[in-house]
Amino acid sequence: MNVQIDISQYRNLALEAHDDGVWVVTLNRPTKRNALNADTVEELVEFFSKAPRAGVRAVVLAGAGDHFCAGLDLVEHHDEDRSPAEFMHLCLRWHEAFNKMEYGGVPIIAALQGAVVGGGLELASSAHVRVMNDSTYFALPEGQRGLFTGGGATIRVSDLVGKSRMIDMMLMGRVYQGQEAADVGLAQYVVEGSVYDKALELARRAAENLPLSNFAICSAVSHMQNMSAMDAAYAESVVAGVVNTQPDARSRLAAFADKSAARVRKNAP
Numbered sequence: 503m504n505v506q507i508d509i510s511q512y513r514n515l516a517l518e519a520h521d522d523g524v525w526v527v528t529l530n531r532p533t534k535r536n537a538l539n540a541d542t543v544e545e546l547v548e549f550f551s552k553a554p555r556a557g558v559r560a561v562v563l564a565g566a567g568d569h570f571c572a573g574l575d576l577v578e579h580h581d582e583d584r585s586p587a588e589f590m591h592l593c594l595r596w597h598e599a600f601n602k603m604e605y606g607g608v609p610i611i612a613a614l615q616g617a618v619v620g621g622g623l624e625l626a627s628s629a630h631v632r633v634m635n636d637s638t639y640f641a642l643p644e645g646q647r648g649l650f651t652g653g654g655a656t657i658r659v660s661d662l663v664g665k666s667r668m669i670d671m672m673l674m675g676r677v678y679q680g681q682e683a684a685d686v687g688l689a690q691y692v693v694e695g696s697v698y699d700k701a702l703e704l705a706r707r708a709a710e711n712l713p714l715s716n717f718a719i720c721s722a723v724s725h726m727q728n729m730s731a732m733d734a735a736y737a738e739s740v741v742a743g744v745v746n747t748q749p750d751a752r753s754r755l756a757a758f759a760d761k762s763a764a765r766v767r768k769n770a771p
């Protein structure tokens with residue numbers, strides 16, 4: 503595949519490649535609370551377009567500073583005074599980036615601290631796994647700002663928390679935090695310490711799976727949700743045909759058969 507990612511091209515994201523194929527992608531505008539300006543979105547498109555073909559085995563998505571992401575860059579939006587068509591096209595670029603993330607086949611673990619709000623929550627909900635701690639809070643303040651979501655919240659946030667909760671969040675400016683946020687579906691892991699450390703641990707664990715299995719998990723599940731049950735059953739069979747016969751899996755299956763492979767046990771990490 504031989505696609506290269508040139509770290510020096512990125513201005514708004516900080517990229518770090520680890521030896522095990524895990525990459526850390528950090529939103530790097532902490533003085534602006536990592537608000538998503540148009541250039542950051544283009545860099546997300548660029549990175550996540552290449553990642554599946556560049557040997558990236560898993561990604562930690564993080565934000566520099568005390569907050570993960572403050573959503574749409576409201577100052578840029580104010581200053582640009584965009585036309586409806588211009589803003590529509592900008593939203594389509596957000597979708598390009600976030601669809602590349604959700605459907606790209608590379609596991610993305612979001613390390614969420616502080617504010618995860620508006621478009622920041624749309625970004626986080628495009629990751630496959632979310633980690634939070636007691637600093638983390640989630641909100642959709644668009645309603646109070648005279649705006650509406652444009653980066654996929656109607657699809658992904660409502661998928662996480664349900665339609666009624668999302669509407670309530672938007673109408674009331676409701677903020678979710680702590681265990682309740684995890685209980686309603688906004689994060690899968692709540693940790694006491696560093697969200698980054700936990701996200702890196704999870705990314706490393708996911709990176710140990712075969713890339714083709716991860717591709718199916720982080721692409722096929724989302725595609726199949728968009729299909730009728732009949733079509734999803736068909737597509738699942740086709741994907742399983744490819745993944746479950748991959749030569750690289752032979753040694754893992756052999757290890758199970760000869761009893762040298764780890765068994766699934768209660769209380770495993």
Ligand code: 1HE
Pocket residue numbers: 533534535537569571572573574575576577578593596617619620621622643644647649650651652653
């Ligand atoms: C920003 C942004 C931003 C901060 N765009 N510049 N999102 C929101 O409505 C969230 C708006 N932001 C906030 O509520 C707060 O800034 C935070 C809770 C995230 C952080 O509070 P705090 O006290 O730490 O920081 P601050 O003093 O409010 O802001 C620090 C700087 O970050 C300041 O810039 P400075 O140059 O004056 O120092 C802020 O202007 C800047 N900043 N947030 C631009 N969002 C596709 S549609 C998506 C729809 C949406 O996402 S709507 C946006 C929802």
